[in-house]
Amino acid sequence: MTDQRFAAGPVLDQLKDFQRASVEHTFRELYDRGADRFLVADEVGLGKTMVARGVIAKAIERLWDDVERIDVIYICSNAGIARQNIKRLNVMPDQDFSFSSRMTMIARDVKHLEGNKVNFVSFTPGTSFDLKSSTGMSDERVLLYWLLRHIWGKAAMSVPGASRLLQCDVGDANWPTYLTRGEMRDDEIDDT
Structure with missing residues (x-):
């Protein structure tokens, strides 16, 4: 984690006027x-990703002193x-905190985010919202098993039916x- 305050200026200086x-x-x-959403739309190739990069830079600068992690x-x-753009969107110089995960695995992967002031997490429909398999990936079910064991205790999850349900x-x-x-x-389990 860097202690040096982030400044959006160098990122904004790379943008065209429009x-x-x-x-x-x-x-x-x-x-x-206070809008909770905003759409930027234009022709292909005019730099929506660069606009997003600028908004991210300004948001990081605004939030830097007020929050522990962004x-x-x-x-x-x-x-x-996503792989192409996450590199473009990462405005943190000399730091590569980009990270892709299935949304369902974030409880396992959150530990990778904790030491960083700024994290970039990308999700795609193919990795996060694929409803073709109603049972999900086996790794997701294993994570669910350990989360339930954390909440309910070892005895409850030692019942054969509990484990087989997720198998x-x-x-x-x-x-x-x-x-x-x-x-x-x-x-290793983040209760938040």
């Missing part, structure tokens, strides 16, 4: 007028674009290995 005007207008709507959540239509398509011989591989200690 992009900077969009940043200023969007920021005013979101932070000064999380920028980026939702994108596909993973390829779904993982074979009987493999399920104990999955649970051991995904084991989480209570101190």
Whole structure:
């Protein structure tokens, strides 16, 4: 984590005049007028990602002294674009805190965010909102097992039915290995 206060100026200086005007207008709507959402729309190639970068820079500068941690959540239509844009959106010089995860796994991955002043987390429909499999990924079910065990206790989750409910398509011989591989200690689970 850096102790040096973030300044948006160098990021804003990279923008074209019309992009900077969009940043200023969007920021005013979101932070000064209290809008809870704002849409920036224009032709392909005019720099919406750069406008978003400017808004992120101004938001980080505004929030820097007031909050312990700033999380920028980026939702994108596909993973390829997300990988490309998350690098563009990361305004923190010399720090690579970009991070992609399935939304359902954030309880496991949150520990990677805690030491950073600023985090960039990207989600895509393909990694976070895929409803094709109604049982989810086995890693998600393993995480759910450990979260439930954390809440209900070892005895409740030791009942064979509790574990088998989450097993779904993982074979009987493999399920104990999955649970051991995904084991989480209570101190690894973020209760928030």
